[in-house]
Amino acid sequence: MDTLTNKEIIAGFFEIYNNKDYEAVYRYFSPHYVDHGLPQVKSLEQVIGILKLTHKSFPDLQVIINDLIEENNQVVFRGRFSGTHLGEFANLPPGGAKVEFEALEIFKIENQKITESWGYWPLSEIINQITAAANQKQ
Template sequence: MNAVELNKTVMQRYFDEGWNRGRLEVFDEIIDPQYVDRIPILPNLGTGPGSVKPLVVMLRRAFPDLKIVIEDRVVTEHKAATRYTLYGTHQGDFFGFPPTGKRVAVKHFQIDRFVNGKVVEQWHLSDGLGLLRQLGKLI
């Protein structure tokens, strides 16, 4: 399998197995121990697979029916760019906001960098304001 195909497979597993199914162990297989997430709203997540797992757990508790749908993806030998929508129903605490029962659809864009078939770095942009509006926290 060439690097592009391997990176496609890694990203498919990242979203389908890790996020959509909540299989946390998959992150140990596809994320490098030196991995860094450059998400602006959570700047101090730490490194490695252990920095991703608490986010998955927290979001899946807040939105138990969480489903990520890939809208567009471009994969190269060293990077992947993915545009996706996160869908879910707010049924648990989310950053101090009690459950609203509201269904949300949040747009995201992410770039991943790979070394030797593992994700070593990510950059995210998310529609956080849109999410707060959908939860009724902003007008």
Template structure:
């Protein structure tokens, strides 16, 4: 895989990332349709029984309801071969139900790392590690 391909994969990832930071469910859905394979393998906790692209859309529907101002800041973006790795800091205000918790109005900040594999200009596989312990502590669901 060439350096040009790694750069192209980073640009596709950035396009995906800009969509999620738009806060607009329609833009997110449209962009996911453009850059994510319908049968994407999604290796992360999913709040629904859905699979593939629908599972990814469901995750973002839950996040947007819970944290309408959610923002994902890329701290590191590394591309090699057919993979892009992103280390992120996520911020938001808890204004909607999340994991059974009623809105608290609390601001949260947590970290995550995602690895995406691309093929033919589309995301075909995603692995995610999200600091849910920090999320739940900040929301008061578990003791600090």
């Protein structure tokens, strides 16, 4: 495998949201990866499980990277997610709501692998968009 920059590693990971290539997780993540945010993922299988669950809820989910900022062995990601709520999410039945939100995450990279992350995902904003769309249909 060619040597990737830390930013290329993070961009490659977020491309999984766009292309659903779950096996790529093994390319980008350390087997000892730990997510310090919610849902506190602690294995590559859990990373893949979260990605698949996200795609089940939002099958057309797409990510646009706005910023990747690197400092030492850490990369900060700021990006825009958009998708259609077509599967259960946070106990909300599928309703077809179009959701769009911005997320932030910090990734630590060692030996060409993501080892840790700390993220901000606006769950309440996503839920509000879904419930507002459902209320408009009633």
